[in-house]
Amino acid sequence: METTSPVERLLRGIAITLVCxxxxxxxxxxxxxxxxxNETILRVPPSVIFAPTLxxxxxxxxxxxxxxxxxLDIDFMGNLWNSLFLSTASVAIGLIxxxxxxxAFARLKFRGSEDIxxxxxxFRFAPPLLVLLPLTIYFQQxxxxxxxxxxxxxxxxxxxxxxxxxVRGYFEDIxxxxxxxxxxxxxxxxxTFRRIALPxxxxxxxxAGLLSFIFAWNxxxxxxxxxxxxxQPVTVGALAFVTASGIQYGQVAAGIVLSIAPTxxxxxxxxxxxxxxxxxxxxxx
Amino acid sequence: MTTxxxxxxxxxxxxxxxxxxxxxxxxxALLTCIGILIPFLTAxxxxxxxxxxxxxxxxxxxxxxxxxxxxxDPAFWNTLKVSVTYAFLTVTVELLLGLGIALLLQxxxxxxxxxxxxxxxxLMTAPALAALMWKLMTNPGFGILSYFATLLGxxxxxxxxxPQTAMLTVVIVDVWVYTPFIMILLLAGLRSLPPQPFxxxxxxxxxxxxxxxxITLPMLTPFLLTATLFRVIESIxxxxxxxxxxxxxxxxxxxxxxxxxYLNFFQSTNVGRSAALLMILWAIxxxxxxxxxxxxxxxxxxxxxxx
Numbered sequence: 001m002e003t004t005s006p007v008e009r010l011l012r013g014i015a016i017t018l019v020c021x022x023x024x025x026x027x028x029x030x031x032x033x034x035x036x037x038n039e040t041i042l043r044v045p046p047s048v049i050f051a052p053t054l055x056x057x058x059x060x061x062x063x064x065x066x067x068x069x070x071x072l073d074i075d076f077m078g079n080l081w082n083s084l085f086l087s088t089a090s091v092a093i094g095l096i097x098x099x100x101x102x103x104a105f106a107r108l109k110f111r112g113s114e115d116i117x118x119x120x121x122x123f124r125f126a127p128p129l130l131v132l133l134p135l136t137i138y139f140q141q142x143x144x145x146x147x148x149x150x151x152x153x154x155x156x157x158x159x160x161x162x163x164x165x166x167v168r169g170y171f172e173d174i175x176x177x178x179x180x181x182x183x184x185x186x187x188x189x190x191x192t193f194r195r196i197a198l199p200x201x202x203x204x205x206x207x208a209g210l211l212s213f214i215f216a217w218n219x220x221x222x223x224x225x226x227x228x229x230x231x232q233p234v235t236v237g238a239l240a241f242v243t244a245s246g247i248q249y250g251q252v253a254a255g256i257v258l259s260i261a262p263t264x265x266x267x268x269x270x271x272x273x274x275x276x277x278x279x280x281x282x283x284x285x
Numbered sequence: 286m287t288t289x290x291x292x293x294x295x296x297x298x299x300x301x302x303x304x305x306x307x308x309x310x311x312x313x314a315l316l317t318c319i320g321i322l323i324p325f326l327t328a329x330x331x332x333x334x335x336x337x338x339x340x341x342x343x344x345x346x347x348x349x350x351x352x353x354x355x356x357x358d359p360a361f362w363n364t365l366k367v368s369v370t371y372a373f374l375t376v377t378v379e380l381l382l383g384l385g386i387a388l389l390l391q392x393x394x395x396x397x398x399x400x401x402x403x404x405x406x407x408l409m410t411a412p413a414l415a416a417l418m419w420k421l422m423t424n425p426g427f428g429i430l431s432y433f434a435t436l437l438g439x440x441x442x443x444x445x446x447x448p449q450t451a452m453l454t455v456v457i458v459d460v461w462v463y464t465p466f467i468m469i470l471l472l473a474g475l476r477s478l479p480p481q482p483f484x485x486x487x488x489x490x491x492x493x494x495x496x497x498x499x500i501t502l503p504m505l506t507p508f509l510l511t512a513t514l515f516r517v518i519e520s521i522x523x524x525x526x527x528x529x530x531x532x533x534x535x536x537x538x539x540x541x542x543x544x545x546x547y548l549n550f551f552q553s554t555n556v557g558r559s560a561a562l563l564m565i566l567w568a569i570x571x572x573x574x575x576x577x578x579x580x581x582x583x584x585x586x587x588x589x590x591x592x
Contacts, residue, residue: 100310101310125518133328
C-alpha cells in the first residue's frame with residue numbers, strides 16, 4: 001500500500017548507515033586497537049591493516065605489564081573477578097529479598113503498600129552520592145569500609161528497586177484465580193507461592209535478574225567511593241589502570257573489551273527482556 | 286462435624302498470618318533499604334553544619350548558612366548552569382535522534398530488528414568505560430577522531446581538554462550511550478499504536494508529514510514525555526561519564542552537581558558544602574521523579590489495558 005520512491009529508499013539507507021556508523025564505530029575501533037601493538041596504534045595516518053597480536057590480552061591475563069620503566073604488576077583479572085562476584089552476589093541477594101516483597105506488593109494489598117513501593121522506586125532516582133558520602137564515614141565506623149559485604153549491601157540500591165518493580169508487574173499479570181483454585185484444593189500459602197506464582201512469573205524474574213546484573217556490573221560511583229584497589233570492579237579498575245599503565249594504549253583497549261564483553265553477551269542472550277526491563281515495565285516489548 | 290473442627294483452627298491461623306504476611310514478605314527488602322535512609326538523614330544534618338574533614342574541631346551547626354552562601358557563590362551558579370546545560374543538550378539531541386532512528390526502524394522486519402539490537406550495545410556499555418573508549422579515540426596523539434578532525438582541516442582539535450569543546454565531547458559520549466534508550470522506548474511505543482488512524486489517513490491520501498504531525502506525534506506524546514523525564518532525571522545527575530573523562534575539568538568547565546560535590550568532599554574536604562549541593566540536586570530530582578513516576582504508572586496502566 002505504501003509506495004516508496006527510490007530516492008526515499010536511498011535517503012533512508014544513507015541515514016541508517018550513518019546511524020550504525022556512529023553507534024558501532026567506537027566498539028569496532030576499540031576491538032581493533034586491542035589487537036594492536038603500540039607501534040601500530042601510534043601510526044599516522046591510522047590504518048586498519050596490521051598484524052593482529054594477542055600480547056595485550058596475555059599481558060592482562062598474566063598480570064605482567066611491559067612498560068619502558070620495566071615490568072609492572074597489574075591485577076586486572078582481580079578487577080574482573082570483583083565485578084563478577086559483586087554483581088552475582090548482589091543479584092542473588094536482591095532476588096531473595098525482592099521477589100517475596102514484589103509478590104506482597106502485587107497480590108496482598110496492605111496498608112501503606114503503595115507508599116512503600118513508591119518510596120522504594122524513588123530510591124532509584126535519588127543522587128547516589130547523597131547516600132554514599134555519609135556512608136563512607138559510617139562504613140569506617142562499622143568496619144564495613146572496603147568489604148564485599150558492605151558493597152553488596154549498597155548495591156541493593158541499584159538492584160532491589162529494579163527487581164521489585166519488574167517482578168511486581170509480572171505477578172500482577174497472573175490471574176489470581178489460578179492461585180485461589182490451588183489454595184481451595186487444600187494447599188498452603190507457601191506451596192502456592194512456590195508451585196504456582198514463582199514459575200508463572202519466571203520470565204519476569206529472569207529478566208529482572210539479568211538486567212540488574214548488567215546495571216550492577218556497569219556501576220561506577222558506588223565502588224569509586226567505597227572500595228579500594230583490591231575490591232574494585234572493572235569500571236573503577238579500568239580508570240586506575242589508564243593512569244598506571246601510562247601509554248600502553250593497546251592494553252587499555254584490551255581491558256575495555258574484556259570489561260564490556262560480559263554485558264554484551266548477556267544483552268544479546270536476553271535481548272527480548274531488555275525493552276521491558278529498561279523501561280521498568282512501562283512498555284511491553 | 287469433624288471436618289468443621291479441623292477447619293476452625295486452620296482458618297484462624299490463616300487469618301492471623303494473613304495480616305502479618307505481607308509485612309513479613311516485604312520486611313527484609315524494607316530493612317535493607319531503611320539502612321539507606323540513615324545516611325540520607327545524616328546528609329541533611331551535614332548540610333546544616335560547618336563541617337570540614339580537615340578541621341573537625343570547628344564542626345558546628347550553622348543552620349542555613351551553606352545554602353545562603355550559594356546565592357553569592359559564583360562556583361554554585363556555575364555548577365547549576367553546567368548541569369542544566371548538560372541535561373538540556375543531551376536530552377534534546379537524544380530525543381531528536383532517538384525519534385528519528387525509531388521512525389527509520391519502525392517497520393518490523395529482520396534487518397530492522399537486527400539493527401535495533403546492535404544499537405542497544407552502547408547502552409550496555411558502562412558509562413565510565415564508554416568515556417574511556419572515547420578518551421582513546423579523541424587522544425591528540427593517535428586518536429582516530431582527532432585524525433578525522435585534521436582531515437576536515439581543523440588542526441589541534443583538543444576535544445575534552447579544551448574548555449571550548451569539553452562540553453561538546455561529554456555530550457557526544459552521553460548521546461552515544463543513552464540515545465538507544467530513547468530509541469528503544471519510542472520504537473516500542475510506535476509499534477504499539479493502533480493501525481486504524483494510519484490506514485484511514487492512507488486511504489484518504491493524507492500527506493505523510495501531516496500524518497506525522499497530527500497523528501503519530503500526538504499519539505506518541507505519553508512515550509516521549511516518559512522518556513524525556515526519565516533522561517532529564519538521570520542526566521542532571523550525570524557523574525560517571527564526566528568524572529571518567531575529565532574529572533570536571535578543564536578548570537570548572539564541567540563541574541556538574543555530583544562531580545562538584547565529590548570534589549568538595551574528597552579534595553577540599555568541605556563536607557557541609559558538598560551535602561548542601563547534593564540536597565539541592567535531590568530536591569530537583571525529587572520533584573521531577575514524582576512527576577515521572579505518576580506519568581509512568583498511568584502509561585503502564587494504559588498499556589496493560591491495550592494488551
